[in-house]
Amino acid sequence: MTGETTVWASEIPWPPSVNDFFPPPLVEGGGYWLTKFTLFVWITVALLIIFFTIAYRDPKLVPGRLQWMAESIYGFARENVAKDMIGPEGVKFAPYLATLFCFILLNNLWGIIPFIQVAPTSHIAYPAFLAVISWVLFNYVGVRRFGFLGYMKKTLILPAPFFILPLLIPIEFASTFLVRPFTLAVRLFANMFAGHIILLVFTLGGFVLLNASALFAPVSVFSWLLALALTLLETLVALLQAFIFTVLTSSYIQGALAEEH
Amino acid sequence: MDILAIGGNINALAIGAAAIGPGVGIGLVFSAYIQATARQPESSRMTQPFMWLGFALIEALALFGIAFAFVFQK
Numbered sequence: 001m002t003g004e005t006t007v008w009a010s011e012i013p014w015p016p017s018v019n020d021f022f023p024p025p026l027v028e029g030g031g032y033w034l035t036k037f038t039l040f041v042w043i044t045v046a047l048l049i050i051f052f053t054i055a056y057r058d059p060k061l062v063p064g065r066l067q068w069m070a071e072s073i074y075g076f077a078r079e080n081v082a083k084d085m086i087g088p089e090g091v092k093f094a095p096y097l098a099t100l101f102c103f104i105l106l107n108n109l110w111g112i113i114p115f116i117q118v119a120p121t122s123h124i125a126y127p128a129f130l131a132v133i134s135w136v137l138f139n140y141v142g143v144r145r146f147g148f149l150g151y152m153k154k155t156l157i158l159p160a161p162f163f164i165l166p167l168l169i170p171i172e173f174a175s176t177f178l179v180r181p182f183t184l185a186v187r188l189f190a191n192m193f194a195g196h197i198i199l200l201v202f203t204l205g206g207f208v209l210l211n212a213s214a215l216f217a218p219v220s221v222f223s224w225l226l227a228l229a230l231t232l233l234e235t236l237v238a239l240l241q242a243f244i245f246t247v248l249t250s251s252y253i254q255g256a257l258a259e260e261h
Numbered sequence: 262m263d264i265l266a267i268g269g270n271i272n273a274l275a276i277g278a279a280a281i282g283p284g285v286g287i288g289l290v291f292s293a294y295i296q297a298t299a300r301q302p303e304s305s306r307m308t309q310p311f312m313w314l315g316f317a318l319i320e321a322l323a324l325f326g327i328a329f330a331f332v333f334q335k
Contacts, residue, residue, distance in 0.1 A: 183321060186324075189328065190327060190328035193324075193327070193328055197327075243317075244313070244314065247314060
């Protein structure tokens with residue numbers, strides 16, 4: 001957006017642009033990578049490790065609150081995601097799916113907490129790597145069960161009339177091996193990115209309107225109320241996107257493990 | 262033909278065009294859920310995961326539009 005950035009108010013970064021997603025480093029000599037994003041990924045990992053370790057430190061038959069909460073989260077990932085989508089052998093994947101869900105959820109939620117308001121998942125790198133891990137997982141599981149050629153045959157050659165196959169096989173190949181990790185990553189990234197931009201527009205827009213003229217005060221207040229409503233929507237989107245990433249990963253695993261029709 | 266030159270950013274048009282299909286699609290998903298629940302209220306709990314799955318998959322297409330509008334900048 002070169003040449004279109006008109007800063008109407010002196011200190012408000014308006015309009016919001018991609019540059020808002022690349023803040024300066026936290027400390028002066030830290031290197032370009034040590035920003036709020038990196039710090040909050042570290043905090044997420046630390047929080048998850050500490051939470052689950054403490055919750056399972058002394059497991060009782062009648063759980064206390066912390067143990068109950070941890071068991072609910074893991075139970076949700078195991079029952080409603082792994083077992084529902086993959087079947088009885090999905091229990092093997094439940095730890096990975098639970099960790100994936102919690103990691104993405106906590107990272108998404110940093111985006112709406114005041115004073116932080118940066119979701120590490122709004123940098124394409126984090127969703128991209130998570131999608132690569134899921135992609136390697138479902139392909140490895142399929143290859144391990146059917147052998148490489150068997151897995152390729154099962155995935156690419158669908159029961160269809162033989163003259164359709166030259167068209168079907170490239171489409172299936174692209175859809176299963178190329179498009180899936182790409183859409184997994186971009187879905188999560190774009191949701192977080194767009195959500196952050198919308199919140200920036202309405203919040204900063206209120207300030208810009210106020211600076212432009214004091215007569216705009218009611219419009220500014222309306223803009224801030226809308227930002228509040230959109231924050232609630234962002235919470236829903238954060239939860240939903242974490243759930244969707246996990247459910248789709250388990251669905252791909254189920255597709256890789258399924259027997260021939 | 263500078264008289265007929267149109268200014269502005271074409272990425273904004275791209276975002277608008279990308280929102281048409283998902284708008285119809287999400288309307289279809291939620292309308293199906295509402296109708297199914299109206300016909301048989303006990304099924305609402307069972308069909309709800311499919312509703313959220315469908316919503317997120319379709320919403321992703323609209324958001325691809327927004328994300329790529331920022332990526333493909335001059």
